Amino acid sequence: MRYFVTGDKHGNLEEIYDWADRMGFERDEEIGVIILGDAGILWRDDWTDAAAIIAHHEARYDFHIYFIDGNHENFNIIKKFSKFGITDISPHIHYIPRGYKLQTESGNRILCIGGADSVDKHFRIQGYNWWPEEQITMKDIQMIDNSEEYDYILSHCC
Secondary structure: OEEEEEOOOOOOOHHHHHHHHHHOOOOOOOEEEEEEOOOOOOOOOOOHHHHHHHHHHHHHOOOEEEEEOOOOOOHHHHOOOOOOOOEEEEOOEEEOOOOEEEEOOOOOEEEEEOOOOOOOHHHOOEOOOEOHHHOOOHHHHHOOOOOOOOOEEEEOOO
16 A cells, blocks of 8 residues: 555545545555544534545545544544544544554554644633643553554654
């Protein structure tokens, strides 16, 4: 699989689709796009945004979208997902939890660590457009297997 990396889509995946259309990928080509936080796929509690994105993506594209959480995510939804493995939102859209290790076919080890601190949180409403869970905690860090060496670290914020 070939991977491409982007970030901060905030629900506007049209940039990814425009790019994919220009790239002219074959329908059976194994492609993965990794969004480094603020994907905006899961924003509304009622999943109406996610349902529209999933329907559009699954009807038109075969490539996979993987995303880690950023600081502008709906953690009411995300905190329900597994903390120990990739969650399939749909057949081609997947959430990668904090501290998860990916291994490529070529053997590269990739640590995924989402989260960040919103500098504008004082202007946001907790539980509506800001969640304390956005911040990386010591517990998140302690869950990382530090006996491993990683070739790459993918994060939303350094």
